[in-house]
Amino acid sequence: MAEETMNDFMDEIDKSLAKGKDGDGFIWDKLHALLDSGEYVDVEVTEAVKGGVVAFLEEKRGFIPASKLSLSYIDEEKLPEFVGKTLKVKVITVDEEEDKLVLSAKDYLKEEADKKKAEAIAKVQVGLVTEGVVESIQNYGAFVKLENGTTGLVHISQICNQRIAHPSSVLKVGQTVKVKVTAIKDGKLSLSMKAVDEIGAEEVTEEKIEFESEGEATTSLADLLKKAGF
Incomplete structure (x- = not known):
């Protein structure tokens, strides 16, 4: 028991000496450790x-740069709104000579957003037909945000049956469109508007065939009644 007490006593002395002799260096060591581990604090x-x-x-x-505060752009005039808030950050720069410490809150926010995105995509199945809103238009296609918050790409070749020079000739940002999920690969959704039109065309054709078949059956029954003298 006496030996354990002595060891504890010596540990406390070592800590006190470390702080007293080079307390600042001890702090920088801890910051370097946080940098290496990537731990959030x-x-x-x-x-x-x-x-x-x-x-x-x-x-x-x-110092937390404005570019590392959020996933979106932060105006200079909005910075005071962060004062008093508690943020979960990661150490990204430790420079003892320059007395420089840089932190980032963006890394944690992105990690959490990626998790939510992965969870949402996991609930989407190939073949799903749903609505979405056009978020942006590129030369190669349009990005559409679905009702569950995930975003997928409608390639220019999948916008409509006609060949178009640019997606903007058919779509505009903010437009609501109906799409079909055609593929899911590496967490990315491939969508098609053309496939939805094809489904609609097939349904119309099936209805037409069904109607014509019913018409033929009716006509045949009328002919039989006429022949029977009714």
Whole structure:
């Protein structure tokens, strides 16, 4: 028991000496360890400065650039809104000589967004026909956001049956369209508007055939009645 007490006592002395002799270096070591591990830690934003905000970690003043605060662009005038908020950040730069510590909240937000995206895509099945909104238009096609929040690409060749020079000749941003999920690969959705039109055409053809068959049956019955003298 006495030996354990002595060991504990010596450990406390070693810690005290480490802090007293080179406490600042001890803190930088911890920051380097966080950098290497990629661990997320909680920090509170204390002030807004030009180009970002400030938060203290391990007693060191850390800078979070505006570009690392959110997944979307943050205006300079919006930076004060982050003061007082607690953010989950990752250490991305540690420079002891320059007394520089840079943090990022964007990494955690992106990781969480990717998880939600993967969960949403896992619920989508090939062959699903649903509605979506055109988010953006590119030379090669259009990106459509589905009702469950996932986004897929409608290639230019899958927009309509006619050949078009550019997707904008048929689509516009914000337009609601009906699409069919044709493939899911590496977490990406391939969509088709043309396939939905083809499904509609098939249904119309089937209805027409069914109607004509019923008409033939009716006519045949009328002829039989006429021949029977009714």
